[in-house]
Amino acid sequence: MDLLKLIHKELRAEILNKEIIITMLSFGLSIIVIISFTSNLSKQIIEAYAPGLFWLMILFVTVLGVHRSYAYEKEFNAIDLILSAPIDRGLIFIAKALSGFIFITLMQALIVFPYFTFLSIDIDVNFFLLILSTLLINLTLMFVSNLISGISMRARISEILFPVLLFPLISPLIIAATNITNSIINQVPYIEWQVWIYLLISILIVFGLSGYALFDFILEE
């Protein structure tokens, strides 16, 4: 129940502010426009790089969204309202990660067609597999980035510390995401890229469990 209340608070914050989705969407669309109008590459090269560029764009967009989600907790020290309540603080982490997952998935749904249209990429793929793997990548991305954002939240230079800590830690995830998407687009048999799925699941479990267990200590001043 506490988890649902906390997720409801996150969603209500976004409905009232519209800051996270609008920031992510405008940034993502700008990147698409810049790439499409500045790259003079052949269709084959663009198709080969498209999954990597996509996940790189999602990484930058995630940094903006997750940082904003923690920034409003610091305004007015609003997080004290939640921290002083007798709840399991691990749930704050889960709620932030799950609401971030909803925002990033919504943003991707709005951005995926402009992305492939502007870059003139034809995709004839197994959409079910693509959506399923994207959901898994999004969830893992949110668990990792929310744990790092929670750790850096109390720091004076959190806006710098967050990406500096996040980028090296998240590189394996972005590599896995790119390989998975590439393999699905090129219709590579699952057996050849299942290792990346296992890697993602491992990252999800490690960061999910450590975030849940450690968030009480992380949020303590």
Added chain:
Amino acid sequence: MLHIDSISKTFDGKVILDNVNLKIGNSELKILRGKNGSGKTTFLKIIASLMSFNSGRIFFNDIENCKKTTLRKNIFYLGDAPGFYKFLSPLQNIELGLSLRKSDISKEKIILTLNKFDLGNYINKSVGIFSKGMLQRLKFAYASLLDWKVGLLDEPLNGLDDEGVELFNQCIELWIENKQSVLLVTHNTDYITNSKYDTLYLKNKKISS
């Protein structure tokens, strides 16, 4: 009710609190004074389980090492910062706080309480537009609706007008009557001079009376 035994706290090798002791019984109010940076807020946050400490023990109702959730339920901290979400209204902030504390107070009672604290016209306005004094009143309204045993109030008189101070005094009297206890940090000399309650000093990293 609350017994703080030899609490010490160090920040980056600098000792802020050194074996600090304090006892607060039922229906007691104690005023804590001290210079800026003497560690008053740190002390309150440690008691409220919002901050860790290096050594010492906290007893609540004679029980040592109570679960943090038990302490957070019974010990209520009202910080110097507003502690509310800017984009939510007073009603939404209070409803969120109460629901996380599993308190099923009706919306009507919340509105009545907000009216009592002269915030009736702002029930659906965002807290972001509130003045310092209005935010203080909102904190008192929230504290009045909660069920706690020990209240830790950090500079609650900041930004309050005379009417606000009067409302605060009424709250204090009601809380003491209800067997609740309060540890109050303030620099307001008028309040301290006119107060009938004990005053403690946090000086040289220790508390003295």
